[in-house]
Amino acid sequence: MLNFNENLPIYIQIMNLIKKRIIKGELKEGDKLPSVRELSTELKVNPNTIQRSYQELERENLVYTQRGMGTFVTEDQNIIKELKQNVASNLVNSFIEDMKSLGFSLEDIVTIINDKIGEGK
Amino acid sequence: MANIIEIKGLSKTYFNKKALNNVTLTIEKGKVVGILGPNGSGKTTLIKILTGILRPSNGEVYIDGNKPGVATKSIVSYLPDRNFLYDWMNIQDAINFFKDFYQDFDEKKAYELLDFMKLNRDMKINSLSKGMMEKLNLTLVLSRNAKVYIFDEPIAGVDPVARDQILDAIINNYNEESTMLITTHLVRDMENIFDDVIFLREGEVYLQGNADRLREERNMKIDDLYKEIFGA
Numbered sequence: 006m007l008n009f010n011e012n013l014p015i016y017i018q019i020m021n022l023i024k025k026r027i028i029k030g031e032l033k034e035g036d037k038l039p040s041v042r043e044l045s046t047e048l049k050v051n052p053n054t055i056q057r058s059y060q061e062l063e064r065e066n067l068v069y070t071q072r073g074m075g076t077f078v079t080e081d082q083n084i085i086k087e088l089k090q091n092v093a094s095n096l097v098n099s100f101i102e103d104m105k106s107l108g109f110s111l112e113d114i115v116t117i118i119n120d121k122i123g124e125g126k
Numbered sequence: 127m128a129n130i131i132e133i134k135g136l137s138k139t140y141f142n143k144k145a146l147n148n149v150t151l152t153i154e155k156g157k158v159v160g161i162l163g164p165n166g167s168g169k170t171t172l173i174k175i176l177t178g179i180l181r182p183s184n185g186e187v188y189i190d191g192n193k194p195g196v197a198t199k200s201i202v203s204y205l206p207d208r209n210f211l212y213d214w215m216n217i218q219d220a221i222n223f224f225k226d227f228y229q230d231f232d233e234k235k236a237y238e239l240l241d242f243m244k245l246n247r248d249m250k251i252n253s254l255s256k257g258m259m260e261k262l263n264l265t266l267v268l269s270r271n272a273k274v275y276i277f278d279e280p281i282a283g284v285d286p287v288a289r290d291q292i293l294d295a296i297i298n299n300y301n302e303e304s305t306m307l308i309t310t311h312l313v314r315d316m317e318n319i320f321d322d323v324i325f326l327r328e329g330e331v332y333l334q335g336n337a338d339r340l341r342e343e344r345n346m347k348i349d350d351l352y353k354e355i356f357g358a
């Protein structure tokens with residue numbers, strides 16, 4: 006069961022969960038998403054909320070619905086690539102904002118990151 | 127979407143105590159609605175009026191177009207919080223009792239739910255634990271093909287495993303043709319299954335709305351909102 010801890014609407018948290026599964030490759034292009042019922046039971050969330058998440062994902066062109074068949078991940082690799090870039094850029098942005106608010110300059114940040122990457126090698 | 131329940135200016139007074147004060151509400155078909163509030167906020171009084179056990183002192187209540195009474199009892203599935211099954215019964219007797227009582231009782235569904243709840247047909251009613259009793263109540267209520275299901279504090283006092291089974295049973299048996307009303311003060315455990323929530327405070331509707339919209343507007347979980355409204 007997922008822990009819905011953030012103060013975000015549940016439907017957005019479920020969208021984020023599915024996006025994560027797509028980025029990690031657990032859900033690949035053209036893969037079928039779990040049915041609304043299945044995901045509802047898995048996450049213990051109202052089926053209407055899951056339905057809303059799927060509709061919003063469809064609006065973002067990340068998934069498509071085939072009547073009577075289910076909901077599938079887009080086969081358009083560009084959209085998935087864009088999703089990855091957006092998520093990465095959001096993560097980096099929030100990291101930079103946090104660092105700046107602590108008083109680090111951009112040069113400091115770059116140095117710290119380079120050192121860290123160096124350590125890992 | 128069509129409203130299944132309409133309540134206008136509803137008040138209920140016990141002698142000089144106002145249990146409900148000028149409550150106006152509409153509840154849509156196909157929703158899972160949480161009625162939230164601490165003890166004494168009027169939740170059970172509201173439910174007793176909806177189920178025709180109590181009469182309103184003032185105001186109007188319509189369920190599927192009818193005032194609570196014989197017509198609505200056949201479409202509202204509810205088990206009072208006080209145990210009304212007889213001590214001599216076992217679970218099979220309770221199911222037979224319900225089957226005789228309600229035309230819309232689905233015996234097959236009842237047995238499936240019993241299995242799901244890991245309850246046995248020959249268990250005696252008076253030997254059931256609190257959690258088992260809640261699971262049996264839920265089984266009986268959900269086994270009717272009703273338009274409105276009402277659950278009064280379905281997870282109060284049950285252990286975490288039984289609580290999960292109860293939540294699963296509610297989610298699995300939801301269908302968009304029916305409405306589910308659930309009273310609870312255990313908001314954290316149940317908030318993810320609600321479409322809409324109604325906060326009752328001292329007999330009045332303090333706030334109501336779509337649960338996700340409230341999370342978005344207030345930037346907090348329903349559980350935190352509950353604490354803010356009812357907290358010291």
